[in-house]
Amino acid sequence: MSKTSGSYLVLENFIGGKFVPCRSHIDSYDPSTGEVYCKVPDSGEEEVEAAVAAATEAFPGWSDRSQEQRAQVLNKLADLIEANLEELAQAESRDQGKTITFARTADIPRAAHNFRFFASSMCHHTTECSELDHMGCLNYTIRCPVGVAGLISPWNLPLYLLTWKIAPAIAAGNTVVAKPSEMTSVTAWMLCKLMQQAGVPPGVVNIVFGTGQRAGNALVSHPEVPLISFTGSTATARLITERSAPYCKKLSLELGGKNPALIFADADLDQCIETTVRSSFSNQGEICLCTSRIYVERSIYSEFLEKFVAAAKKWKTGVPSDPSNNNGALISKEHLQKVRSFIALAKSEGGIIHCGEGVDQLVLPERNANGYFMPATVISGLPDSSRVMQEEIFGPVTCISPFDTEDEAVSKGNGVRYGLSATVWSRDVGKVHRMAKRLQAGLVWTNCWLVRDLNLPFGGMKNSGVGREGGKDSYHFFTEVKSVTIKH
């Protein structure tokens, strides 16, 4: 199944229920040391073609099973993920750079929960019916799986977001060809072993490892893959849309964010700060829902800034394996450089770095000297037009800025091309509901962050994406609907 080549972990593609070696590989790094430790298949058209063929062959049998039969398999897989939680968490932490604590408490439990959630929710949907009495007609809708679902998942929450796509896709009766990020492929590969044990029939889920440019491109351009669910950058989404355009594919694109927190003078400041530190820096700031712009009502601005910086300084960055650390390493050398470049840009534009990069020294063990670490960084004094305030940084960096009126808070909050999430802090009922109504974001949290009812729609407005997933929305996305009219 895997060969260790030297001391490397060598992954293999998983096609038609078997592990299949690949001719060439991509280096995958341990972000906490900057060293290559894993070899990921560098798949291309040939491997994707084999996977699509396997998925196509497995589709009739899998889609013919009853909802309950499929649910049983998903629940078994959830059990196995839970039984292997520690091993999966260790692997995820090593592969991604996130802390072992985050992997143990967020990533892996959510992966199991994704399977349980869709196993049960898919058993309870109903469709619609109407009558056209005067025409003697009955109309009703029925839904059927689309066929082979192409799933492309990112490197920030690898197993969590991969399973968030696989679970509804196969629960609805589709078969899958998935292409995880080449930077974080290990837990996906481990999942394949668990899928074999769980009785997922061969070909129902196929995983093809590789880059977006080769494997991803082959998948989105494949004529026999009618549906693509992608989570990643807005730039890549554009390519996906263009490449899939000839085939009228259903697309669900979950992209970036530049999510604001709007903090009013009547906010519960202590609770707000505690939560906003978490929402700014969790997972090294590498969550599409992280808060990257904090707007504070002027009357409490100084107090907020002082308290927030003090709290940010307590957010510990260090080796991922130390359970007391809040942050580990960023995903890659390139990404660390990119985030650092935003900090340099901020400085050049007159921003003040209150803590973090260039201000506080990280103390790291010798073996982690070449890891991709950056401490929690807080910046103020930038104009809204700054690139640092407009573009997604996706690192442990947040920018703070004052506002005076509610209208200003709204226009600042909305003043970017993204629209994924927003948080509003105020005790006033009117303010909270008005802000929720006016903010251009697919998810609005008031006096909290990342509270998720998976039954409700998840997704972004504007350049943050197209489509929604979750509960009924995933059921709708992963099926085709047919309207039937019976004239009686």
Next chain:
Amino acid sequence: MSKTSGSYLVLENFIGGKFVPCRSHIDSYDPSTGEVYCKVPDSGEEEVEAAVAAATEAFPGWSDRSQEQRAQVLNKLADLIEANLEELAQAESRDQGKTITFARTADIPRAAHNFRFFASSMCHHTTECSELDHMGCLNYTIRCPVGVAGLISPWNLPLYLLTWKIAPAIAAGNTVVAKPSEMTSVTAWMLCKLMQQAGVPPGVVNIVFGTGQRAGNALVSHPEVPLISFTGSTATARLITERSAPYCKKLSLELGGKNPALIFADADLDQCIETTVRSSFSNQVRSFIALAKSEGGIIHCGEGVDQLVLPERNANGYFMPATVISGLPDSSRVMQEEIFGPVTCISPFDTEDEAVSKGNGVRYGLSATVWSRDVGKVHRMAKRLQAGLVWTNCWLVRDLNLPFGGMKNSGVGREGGKDSYHFFTEVKSVTIKH
């Protein structure tokens, strides 16, 4: 927990998580022998009061648990029912008179499934929201459990129908006082032991055994029991409605039926007959046959025509063979009233309109089956029949997500999926002017 008094099985009430003996008892018979084998508590107001008090006390803690926490307990209970399937099936068959096969394959598996179904479906409901933009208002609905749910279940599918009520009631966060039929109380009592093992907290489900007239009456009349779900006869439902009337109780009444099968000339006759035999005779009780004879009906087989051969020990059991009657006018009481036995009446019709009016020509409206291959006929009949459930070219195919219940005198209200969620909760419409 139970004492054998002589050779009787003596049941006890289950209140506040404990088995509680009762002062007086009702005899319960083994229908296959006609002999008393079980003693059922003859509860009254005092026992019901204690149960309601226990349920009231348990309500805050149980309703405060998350949906997922409650689902875990329900799933555990389902596991235990499955683990004890054979013992429960034997007990149900002995108590009710039904075949061991029916108990093993229908009754007990459905009891487990009821808990699993509501454990998961209750985790996926959403409520509604709307805006009145011009008024600067947001409206949304939220639902909350009602409190103590009063559940009264019948003797035909004892554990199956008791759990069909308990599961959604407690999944939605309510606590329960249940009164099963005094004629078939054994599996309910066995369920109590399993509930203890499953970690159902004390007082969340209380079972008070007894008659409709004493225990049932006390329950439906209790001011602190705001909701009653009842399955049984139309006659008893009337009493329940009258007794609960002063308190504006939410009522779900699943009553009788006089369900027609409408069989057209283009029906797949073999499949139709096989299914219609199953749908006519799947349970057994008492006789209307003499009436049919006196009204000029012809008995083609069964009661009075074919002799049943039974072992000595079953000589006094309550057996009747599958009986088919024809030649009765639609106005006959045998054609109008619910018999609830292994008896069916066959009659011809000429036109589709006649089939509809004959099918609808009773005061009941629970279910109907239509046999025809013609798409138009099947959909037109479904549209025109006054029945809460219409099956075409099949019988008893149940998606528990869809509404179940009857029209006309077959009842009030619907249960299943969203309907049970709606029935077992109170809805609040909230308007926020922002």
